Amino acid sequence: MLRQQARMISTLSIALDQFSLLVAFTCAYVTRKGWTGFEVYNDRLWLLLVILPCWYLLYQQAGIYNSLRTVSFWGLAGKLARVHLWGGLLVASLLYLTKTTEFSRAVLLLFLLYSTLFSLLIKLSVSWVLRFYRRKGQNIRYLLVVGTGAVAKQFIDLLAAHESWGLRVVGLVEVPGEDDQSAAMQGYTIIGGLEQVPAICKQQPVDEVIFCVPRQVVVDIDEFLLGLGELGITVRMVISAGFGFNAQREIGLFHNALPILTFHACAFDVAQLFLKRCLDIVGAIVGLGITACFLPFVALAVRLESPGPLFFGQERVGRHGRIFQCWKFRSMFIDAEERKQELMAQNEMNGAMFKIKDDPRVTKVGKFIRKASIDELPQFWNVLCGEMSLVGTRPPTPAEVATYENWHRKRICIKPGITGLWQVSGRNQITDFDEVVRLDIQYIDNWNIWVDVKILFKTIWVVLAGSGAR
16 A cells, blocks of 8 residues: 555656746746747757656656655755756757757756746645655554564664654564663563564564664574565564674675675665766767877977887776776987885885885976876876766776775776876875875765766866976
């Protein structure tokens, strides 16, 4: 019944959203053109054939049509803002590609504004109505909690802090071997033992049975799954806290067959990773166009000063140890690698990185193209091939990685980048490799697509100001 109600609410929500898009589109035209602009309005109705399905897919991707019981106001507003941002970029790109120059940008901006406001009002109104009915005792889920200890207490405390979710605990069930009664001390009644769970579900309304049992207590729930399944009752298990590994956890089915608990050392949103890859491809194409403009001038300057190839390729370590060939414009003499050992005593970096001021292996042209960051332009090819990203961590050499401590290796759990947090944080002033790694880990732990955009803008400023590289 609850699942059918959820489907009905979701269908109603989809219909209201589609209707709000039509209203927002109309209001945008009326606001900008007045009531006399409907002749032009009719000529632009074809856009709705794109907007309606695209917004539906974007809403689905953002989880707007999932249960919003546990979503805060700002969480909902953020989801809607992101949907309209990407939807607006999509429509703007379509108008550009179809050369629809007569379409007013003001109308598009007004449409996005109206649609965001209307959608937010609809979601809040639906949420308010559902909460009203929950307070009246309707649209409530009744939960039977199996367990009386710390895990159960953590679960019911979370429910108590969010009464508007409409989840009610009907009672607790004692589990043999669990001596902790901290949940029962919170005023919740123990209404039976483990073997009485099916009977309790028959005697009073129970929509779901939640097993909140610590890992130290072993409970064979197979018989309960079968019996409660016959009663049509949903069964859930709370994974006990207490794992020492500090990581994001995810529960899923491997090939829709084996339940797996996954610990993510680096947990990234798949949709944002897709956007990052799109940004990489667009940026790489633009970057390669810029590279083509510089190519004849750099080639002439490099060849005139020192013999040897124009490009310098070196093995670097990518994501999780993958080896790839990293490309640059050659900025050193051709015997630079052979001379590196004799210069190791002058290394200014503490740790697994080599850098010295006024490196004698660097040519005069090399100093200029390094200062202007022109030497790294060929790496846009690595980005296009998927070996690197526009933003990431500095790609190390295999020799450097061989000297890493364990915690250093986290910096190679993502694709390396042309630029990164270290590069825009005053890299000339940082001489401790551990500090470089801390900045890389800070980037990894706090990553989202907007962090990349921010670093790219900072990189442009650093390059134009000529600060950073040497």
